[in-house]
Amino acid sequence: MDMDNTAVRPALIKGNKSYRQVTDDIAGPSERTPAKWWYAAMTVSTMALLFGLWAMYITVVEGLGTWGLNNSVGWGWDIINFVWWIGIGHAGTAFTIFLIVFRAKWAASINRAAEAMTVFAVMCAALFPALHLGRIWLIFYIMPYPNTRGPLWVNYNSPLFWDVLAITTYLLLSVTLWYFGMVPDLATMRDRAKSKIKKGIYGFFSMGWVGSVQNWVRYEALSKLLGGLAAPLVVSVHTIVAIDFAVSVIPGWHTTILPPYFFVGAIFSGFAMVLTIMILIRKTFALTDFITRSHLDSICRVLIFGSMVIGLAYATELFIAWYSGSEYEFFTFFRSRATGRYSVSFWIMVVCNAIIPQLLWFKKIRASLNWMLVISIIINIGMWYERFVIMISSLAQDYLPSSWVSYSPTIVDIGIYVGTFGIFASGMLMFIRYIPMIAISEVKGLAGEKKDEIKPDTK
Amino acid sequence: MKDKDIIAVFENDLDLVKAIGSLKESSIPVRDAFTPFPVHDVLKMLGRKSRLPYFSVMAGAGSIILVFAFLYYTAVIDYPINYGGKPYFAFPSFVVIIFLLTILITFISTVLVFHFRTGLFPGKEPEIPVPDSSDDRFILTVGVDEGLSGEMRSMAKEILTKSGALEIIETEQ
Numbered sequence: 001m002d003m004d005n006t007a008v009r010p011a012l013i014k015g016n017k018s019y020r021q022v023t024d025d026i027a028g029p030s031e032r033t034p035a036k037w038w039y040a041a042m043t044v045s046t047m048a049l050l051f052g053l054w055a056m057y058i059t060v061v062e063g064l065g066t067w068g069l070n071n072s073v074g075w076g077w078d079i080i081n082f083v084w085w086i087g088i089g090h091a092g093t094a095f096t097i098f099l100i101v102f103r104a105k106w107a108a109s110i111n112r113a114a115e116a117m118t119v120f121a122v123m124c125a126a127l128f129p130a131l132h133l134g135r136i137w138l139i140f141y142i143m144p145y146p147n148t149r150g151p152l153w154v155n156y157n158s159p160l161f162w163d164v165l166a167i168t169t170y171l172l173l174s175v176t177l178w179y180f181g182m183v184p185d186l187a188t189m190r191d192r193a194k195s196k197i198k199k200g201i202y203g204f205f206s207m208g209w210v211g212s213v214q215n216w217v218r219y220e221a222l223s224k225l226l227g228g229l230a231a232p233l234v235v236s237v238h239t240i241v242a243i244d245f246a247v248s249v250i251p252g253w254h255t256t257i258l259p260p261y262f263f264v265g266a267i268f269s270g271f272a273m274v275l276t277i278m279i280l281i282r283k284t285f286a287l288t289d290f291i292t293r294s295h296l297d298s299i300c301r302v303l304i305f306g307s308m309v310i311g312l313a314y315a316t317e318l319f320i321a322w323y324s325g326s327e328y329e330f331f332t333f334f335r336s337r338a339t340g341r342y343s344v345s346f347w348i349m350v351v352c353n354a355i356i357p358q359l360l361w362f363k364k365i366r367a368s369l370n371w372m373l374v375i376s377i378i379i380n381i382g383m384w385y386e387r388f389v390i391m392i393s394s395l396a397q398d399y400l401p402s403s404w405v406s407y408s409p410t411i412v413d414i415g416i417y418v419g420t421f422g423i424f425a426s427g428m429l430m431f432i433r434y435i436p437m438i439a440i441s442e443v444k445g446l447a448g449e450k451k452d453e454i455k456p457d458t459k
Numbered sequence: 460m461k462d463k464d465i466i467a468v469f470e471n472d473l474d475l476v477k478a479i480g481s482l483k484e485s486s487i488p489v490r491d492a493f494t495p496f497p498v499h500d501v502l503k504m505l506g507r508k509s510r511l512p513y514f515s516v517m518a519g520a521g522s523i524i525l526v527f528a529f530l531y532y533t534a535v536i537d538y539p540i541n542y543g544g545k546p547y548f549a550f551p552s553f554v555v556i557i558f559l560l561t562i563l564i565t566f567i568s569t570v571l572v573f574h575f576r577t578g579l580f581p582g583k584e585p586e587i588p589v590p591d592s593s594d595d596r597f598i599l600t601v602g603v604d605e606g607l608s609g610e611m612r613s614m615a616k617e618i619l620t621k622s623g624a625l626e627i628i629e630t631e632q
Contacts, residue, residue, distance in 0.1 A: 019471075019495060019595035144533065153533040157545055157552045165556060169563040176570060187585065188495070188593040208583025211592055213505050215577065216497040221509035222573045229566050236558065445496040 017289065022444050026436045027185075027192060029285050034433055037284070045425035052419010055412045056131060064134045066412040072405045073395045077413040078128045080387040083241055084269070085125035085420060086167070087262075087383065089174070091270025092118025093234040096177055099442075100227030106298060108442040109290045113281060113431075114274050115178040120427035121273075122171045124420035129163070131416065159243040166240045170233060177226050183209050184219070184441040238266040245390070252332040252394035255320070261313040265383060268306030268353070272379035275299045277428065279373045281437060290438050296372060300360045303379065311354030332394055341406075342393040345385050352382020464490055464602035465615055466588050467624040472498045475597040478622035479504050482601065487615045493588065493598040511576075515569045522564035526557045589628070599624075 017025070058066050069076050092114040099107040130136055142164050144154045154161050186206035193199040209215060242262035245253040275296065282291040321333035337346040356378050365371045397404050431437070469475045475492065479501060482489050492501050530553050534540075539547040574580050592598045601615050612629075619627055 023495075023594050144529075153538060153540075155540075155542055156530060156534055156556055157542055157549050162552075162555050162559065165559040165563070169559050172563070173566055176566065180570075183579075184496075184593070190585070191587075191590050191593045203585070204582045206585070207579040207581050208585045209579065209593075210585050210587045211493045211495060212491050213502055213507050214491070215579070216494070217502055217507045218509045218511060218573060218577050220497055220502075221511040222569065225512060225515045225569055226566060229562050232558075233562050236555075240555070441496040 019444050023188060023192070023440055025287070026290065026438045026440050026443070027189060029432070030189065030434055030436055031192070035284075038429065038433065042426060042429050045422045045429060047422070048418050049422030049426055050419075051415050052417075052422050055415025055419055056127075058412050059131050059416065060136055064132070066410060068407060068409040068413050070405055070407070072398070072403050073392060073407040075391055075395060076407055077409045077417060078132045080384070080391050081417050081420065082125050082128035082132075083262075083387045083391075084384050085121045085128075085424075086241060087238065087266035087269045088273045088380070089118040089121035089125060089170075089270065090234055090238060090263075090266040091274045092116070092121075093170075093174055093177075093230050094267055094270065095274070096181075096227055097231045097234070100223055101231055105446055106295060108446060109438045110274065110278060110295060110299075111442070112178075112181060112435075112439045113277060113437050115174065115181065116428060116431045116435075117270075117273060117277060118174045119171075119178050120424045120431075121270075122167065122174060123427070124423050126167055126171060127420060127423075128416070129167075159240060159247055162240045163244055166233075166237045170237045173226065173230055173233060177223075177230060179205075180219075180223060180226065181439060182435060183207055184211060185436045185439060187211065188440055189436065235263060238263045250394045250398055251326075251328040252337070252390065255317065257313060257316060257320070261310075261317075264306055264309045264313065265353075265386060268303065268310055269380055269383035271299055271302050271306065272376040272383070275303070275372060275376040276380070279369050279376070281432065283369070285432070285437070287438065290443060293367070296369075297366050300366045300372060303357050303376075304360050307354055307357035307360075307379075311350075314350060314354060328399060332397070336393045336397045337389055341397070342389055345389050346393075349382055349385040349389050352378050353386060356382075464600045465612065465619070466628040467599045467601070467619040468589055468591075468626040468628070469597040469599065469623065470595075470625055472501070472597055474623040475599060476500045476504070478599055478619055478624065481618045481622055482615065485614060485618065487601060487611055487618070488603045490600045490602050492600070493592040495593055495595060495597070498597070511569065511573065514572050515565055518568045519561055519565040522561045522568075523557055526560045526564070527553065530556060596625075 095114040098104040187209035190202035239259040242258040246258040321329040535547045
């Protein structure tokens with residue numbers, strides 16, 4: 001059934017706009033001088049970035065001893081934050097797949113910003129394992145090329161190597177998808193630009209796009225191919241991240257539930273971040289006709305689903321820990337996580353991820369931007385705690401009580417994490433400043449096809 | 460677009476589709492259309508198809524074989540190392556790497572072929588007949604390389620006007 005021809009779905013773009021209005025509305029914010037809040041936000045994120053740069057400098061110059069890691073807890077904040085960021089990144093690609101592979105047209109006006117989020121989140125994520133190498137200048141050792149260092153080739157059986165490949169591929173593919181998605185819009189910006197410098201820059205990146213039939217035919221073929229390739233890739237990325245844990249013999253990690261559980265968690269946290277960003281963009285740029293309430297409503301529905309799957313995963317883990325009869329699993333889940341030293345983090349995780357998002361069942365809450373904003377932020381806090389619980393509780397208290405330790409991050413750990421927020425926020429701010437936030441050509445296509453049918457949004 | 464073409468500017472995609480339909484009926488050659496978004500009827504009517512998917516499939520199949528050969532050569536033939544008693548030819552591990560590298564190689568080669576075939580690359584100067592075709596105007600160019608005959612030109616102009624062209628630009632014969 002073609003969803004777009006039903007009379008049931010509310011209009012995707014409100015206000016019966018002409019093509020020129022669509023261009024003006026979306027391209028406008030990138031052409032005006034930014035508001036004061038933009039400079040304020042940019043200052044704050046640059047400061048965060050500088051803090052992060054200092055922490056990274058210390059890490060590289062003095063070594064990993066400046067982090068809070070110890071002999072038992074070898075993976076700390078670095079890997080927590082790595083998994084957290086890469087999870088957030090997954091939502092952008094999910095939107096691309098909705099739009100290109102499933103032809104869910106409602107994703108058109110969210111796609112671009114979600115992809116930008118993916119690109120910056122994956123960049124932040126990739127920083128952590130790179131820094132965790134300690135000697136970052138030897139990062140090329142991971143490349144399979146003939147050399148004289150003894151084992152000539154890398155160990156293909158190691159999920160950590162798969163991870164390197166997965167993240168590199170994912171970063172390259174998501175940057176490509178994002179960039180190619182904006183080429184027609186950059187051409188629009190080029191043709192609208194008044195100043196010579198802007199025309200030159202937009203012109204350079206728009207690759208001489210003219211929108212001829214040949215252009216569009218090949219462009220659509222390319223975007224379908226890239227979207228099609230991204231679909232299996234995005235599922236594999238977090239699966240491989242989960243396998244990093246699952247193939248080890250640490251209690252609490254050595255479970256087959258981990259890959260699907262990580263993947264759903266990734267989509268869940270990513271959608272929460274998309275919701276946060278979309279609410280902020282909608283509010284600050286008055287793009288209410290393009291990012292409609294029904295868009296936000298759809299994201300909330302995905303969040304409810306994600307929350308329930310996550311809740312089921314938590315319950316399943318606990319059940320299997322008891323049912324399997326493995327005393328180590330039982331200790332990790334019941335003594336360490338649910339009631340022991342890490343019980344606060346554990347219950348923050350459960351409440352934030354599995355319980356609070358259930359509020360989104362209520363229509364009233366889905367109608368309130370403030371509620372949605374708060375819940376979306378709570379979900380991302382909860383997802384951070386999930387990774388904290390998985391990582392630290394399993395490592396700090398494993399088989400041998402004599403090697404039990406406690407773990408706390410140092411200022412350098414915190415600095416790098418804050419720094420990635422700086423990268424992410426300044427990247428997003430640059431994006432909303434210079435690039436049309438919504439795919440103009442996609443939205444025009446919707447306006448064109450639905451010209452006669454556009455009805456007022458009843459929500 | 461050539462100098463001898465007739466260029467018509469339309470206000471919306473429906474008029475453009477109508478014009479192409481009537482031009483086709485009178486068998487007047489349509490060269491190209493420039494639109495701010497992909498108008499699928501136009502793409503269909505002008506009968507252009509992309510062979511990019513065929514290339515992509517072949518690149519994918521090729522890279523599966525290549526990556527497998529590389530892994531087999533490095534891990535089994537060139538320098539076999541015993542990692543914890545696992546077999547040299549560890550097929551399940553190979554599958555993951557083949558999967559990832561196939562996606563990587565296929566997408567990079569597809570993008571390169573796209574650049575090569577379309578001639579689009581960063582820094583290229585655009586050749587647009589009329590500005591605004593990236594905003595809210597739909598452009599149609601009519602003509603053949605050796606130029607249209609006088610009779611056909613007037614017929615084409617008549618059809619274009621009838622279908623609601625805002626403007627018809629005719630360059631020197």
